[in-house]
Amino acid sequence: MNNPVLAWFRQDLRLCDHPALAAAASKGAVIPLFILDDETPQKWRWGGASRWWLHYSLTSLAKAVPLLLRRGRTDDVLREVVKSSGATSLHFTRDYAPWSAALEQRIKAICDELNIECHRHGGFLLHEPESIRNLSGEPYKVYTPFSRACFALGEPRAPRPPAEITWAKHVLPSDKIADWKLLPTKPNWATGFAGTWQPGEHGAANLLIRFLDDALAHYAEGRDRPDKTLTSRLSPHLHWGEISPQQVWHATRAAMAAAEGKLDGGGEKFLKEVLWREFAYSLLHHWPDLPQKSFKPEYENFPWVKDDAALHRWQRGQTGYPIVDAGMRELWATGIMHNRVRMIVASFLIKHLQIDWREGQRWFWDTLVDADIANNAASWQWVAGCGADASPYYRIFNPMLQGAKFDPDGTYVKRWVQELQNVPAEYIHAPWEMAEPPKNYPAPMVDHAMARDRAKAAFATIKR
Ligand SMILES: Cc1cc2nc3c(=O)[nH]c(=O)nc-3n(C[C@H](O)[C@H](O)[C@H](O)COP(=O)(O)OP(=O)(O)OC[C@H]3O[C@@H](n4cnc5c(N)ncnc54)[C@H](O)[C@@H]3O)c2cc1C
Structure with a gap:
């Protein structure tokens, strides 16, 4: 019997348009492997909501594929599986987390030592981060010229049809997904997730x-x-590679062509949002400290306030500002939050409460089903004003005006904040102005005008 080929699945949990899997399948019968690595030291491990998603995504993939599941240090597991399977080559999709380049080098060294081929493929991004640079050869720090450069490259490659795959017959023992205990138990905070999501391809x-x-x-x-x-809600699926950005891009192009210009700019706008993801990965690739350090170094001297009680109220949606609380409760209940509301709650934490953006980033990392090392860091730094192409720090969202503009009838607030069900629309974003505000909803934990002036004063200290 011919020796098998290993396809190591990572954040690419799909069968369609999968360059690494297709390449593996072209070489012989494939052993599909997924490794849960909670042992290799690295700064960020999957948070709770990500683990919930991973459980169901792997369960879905395992229905179509004889998935070999192993837990342990990636280096050790791969070495052992290569040896015991007799595989002659390894194929995997490139990952861009700051620790991945070193990991991928180590894997290459192990393959060299064991005398098997090692092939890394693209498939997570539209363009490799090295391929988009300005005329001076530098990586872009500003989104608009970055996106123009992406468009100038021409259309990304077209998605490939599903590969013909023969799965290898083997007797290697596999872990059981249930034994990995990826789902929460006590308390089970994910009861609302299942009705919202269908993880998998x-x-x-x-x-x-x-x-x-x-x-x-x-x-x-x-x-x-x-x-x-009115947004796609594809972010967790893109994050886990259950769909490729090429599939999303070309399906959008096809919809635009079919609509013959009647999408009111929706197609172009959507493709530009997809390019924000590429931009975030370009930033992370070139500035791997992005999740830890402010891109603009002067922000490392910002006088952040350490206030665990205030942080807790923000996390639990008890700030007394309805649009902020609705967002934080939506996040807790479903693992997602609308982008506009993410900006509002992040601004509130950083500017009204003056709590370090990294605290917010950490909470999102644990609670979002689309928690993503690049998008999360780049977005938090954008709101904080310390990022590459950031919103200026002194632009401070007014939660009442934001609410009135983007949730004019209070429909969103009422969906998530039970205490405000009977509040008329005119007061929904400032219920404390009612003659008799609802007794079971907190008063604002900080006065908006005072907080805005305090934030500007704090900002002035780092400008000097
Ligand atoms: C404070 C903060 C934290 C965030 N953390 C994350 C995160 O951890 N993971 C994450 O995927 N997104 C994050 N975002 C970006 C954005 O909020 C989500 O990508 C978006 O809300 C996902 O919803 P959607 O799929 O319906 O987006 P759509 O509007 O349908 O956009 C399509 C796709 O484009 C990409 N995209 C859209 N906006 C952005 C953006 N601003 N930055 C990067 N990619 C974008 C996403 O992959 C998204 O799925 C964050 C934004 C903020 C303000």
């Missing part, structure tokens, strides 16, 4: 079709409205 494909059919035409004007479902 089918869930991603269904969501994309629904989005293109129902929402793309309203995306340009409606993407900022948390009271409506």
Whole structure:
């Protein structure tokens, strides 16, 4: 019997348009392997919501694929599986986390030592981060010229049809997914997740079709409205590689062509959002400290306030500002939060409470199903004003005005904040102004005008 080929799955939990898997399949019968590595020292391990997603995504993949599951240090597991399977080559998709380059080098060294081929493939991004540089050969620090450079490269490669795959017959022992205990138990905070999500490749494909059919035409004007479902909600699927960005890109292009210009700019706007993901990865690749350090070094001297009680109120959606509390409660209940509301809650934490952006980043990392090392860090730094192409620190969101503009009837707030069900729309974003505010909802934990002036004063200290 011919020796098998190893396909090491990472954040690429799909079968379609999978360059690494297709290359493996072209060489022989494939052993598909996934490794849960909680042992190699690294700064960021999957948070709770990510583990919930991973459990169901692997369960979904395992229905179509004889998945070999192993837990342990990636280096040790790969070495052992290569030896015991007699595999002649290893294929995997490149990962861009700051620790991955070293890991991938170590894996290459192990393959050399064991005398097997080692092949790294693209598939997570549209463009490799090294390929997009300005005329001086430097990586971009500003999104708009970066996105222009992406468009100037021409269309990304087209998605590939599913590969013909023969799965290798082997007797290697596999872990059981249930034994990995990825799901929360006591308390089970994920009860609301299952009704919201369908992890896995089918869930991603269904969501994309629904989005293109129902929402793309309203995306340009409606993407900022948390009271409506007008964004794709593909972020966790893209994060876990259940769909490739090439599939998303070309399906959008096809929808744009079919609509013959009647999408009101929705198609172009959506493709530009997909490029924010590419930009975040370009930043992370070139500045691997992005999740730890402010891109603008002067922000490392910002007088952040350490206030665990205030942080806890923000996390639990008890700030007394309805749009902030709705967002934080949506996050807790479903593992997701609308982008506009992410900006509002992040601004509130950083500017109204003056709590370090890294605290917010950590909470999102644990609670978001789309928690993503690049997008999360780049976005938190964007709101904090310390990032590459950031919103200026002194631009401080007014939660009442943001609420009135993007959730005018309070539909979104009422969906998540039970205490405000009977508040009329005119007071929904400032219930404390009612003659008799609801007794079971907290008063604002900080006065907006005072907080805004305090934040500006703190900002002035680092400008000097
Ligand atoms: C404080 C903060 C933290 C964030 N943390 C994350 C995170 O951990 N993971 C994450 O995927 N996104 C993060 N974002 C970006 C953005 O909020 C989400 O990508 C978006 O809300 C996902 O919803 P969607 O799939 O419906 O987006 P759509 O509007 O449908 O956009 C399509 C895709 O484009 C990408 N995208 C859109 N906006 C951005 C953006 N600003 N930055 C990077 N990629 C983008 C996503 O992959 C998204 O799925 C964060 C934003 C903020 C303000």
